[in-house]
Amino acid sequence: QVQLAESGGGLVQAGGSLRLSCTASGRTLSYYAMGWFRQAPGKEREFVGAISWTGGSTPYADSVKGRFTISRDNAKNTVYLQMNSLKPEDTAVYYCAAGGSLPRVVGGMGDSWGQGTQVTVSS
Numbered sequence: 104q105v106q107l108a109e110s111g112g113g114l115v116q117a118g119g120s121l122r123l124s125c126t127a128s129g130r131t132l133s134y135y136a137m138g139w140f141r142q143a144p145g146k147e148r149e150f151v152g153a154i155s156w157t158g159g160s161t162p163y164a165d166s167v168k169g170r171f172t173i174s175r176d177n178a179k180n181t182v183y184l185q186m187n188s189l190k191p192e193d194t195a196v197y198y199c200a201a202g203g204s205l206p207r208v209v210g211g212m213g214d215s216w217g218q219g220t221q222v223t224v225s226s
Contacts, residue, residue: 105130105201105215112197112220115189119224123184125199125217132156132201133177138208139184141195141222148211151197154182155205162209167193189224196221 111123125137138153152163154173161173172185182199197220200213207213 105132105135107199107201107215107217109197109199109217109220112222114223114225117189117191117224117226119189120185120187121189121222123186123197123199123220123222125182125184127180127201131177132175132180132182135201135203136205136208137173137175137182138200138202138213139171139173139182140198140200140211141193142198142219143192143195146195148198150209150211152184153205153208160205162205186222189222191224191226194222194224 105127106129109125134156139151140148142148150164152173154161170188175182199217201215202208202213
């Protein structure tokens with residue numbers, strides 16, 4: 104099973120940007136669909152976006168569409184989440200997930216999950 108580790112979280116002002124990374128170990132990410140999810144205090148985990156193993160399909164949640172971009176570098180075994188125009192409501196712990204198919208990842212049924220990285224957006 105692949106192990107995932109997120110990094111890049113932090114504190115940023117509204118309107119700012121952050122780039123999160125999700126690096127894999129144990130197995131190559133090349134044939135996994137990957138996803139990003141987030142969970143705010145007192146709320147359920149929600150889907151943010153995902154990317155197919157080829158990178159050719161990148162569905163996003165409506166709340167982040169046009170502001171967030173997912174990309175992957177299979178040579179570095181890393182997936183990225185570029186977050187622009189951040190809003191206070193984007194504050195959450197962000198998790199990455201790996202799965203065998205894009206629909207499974209989008210549906211929250213990833214096979215592997217990271218421990219999460221905190222993103223805090225101040226107003």
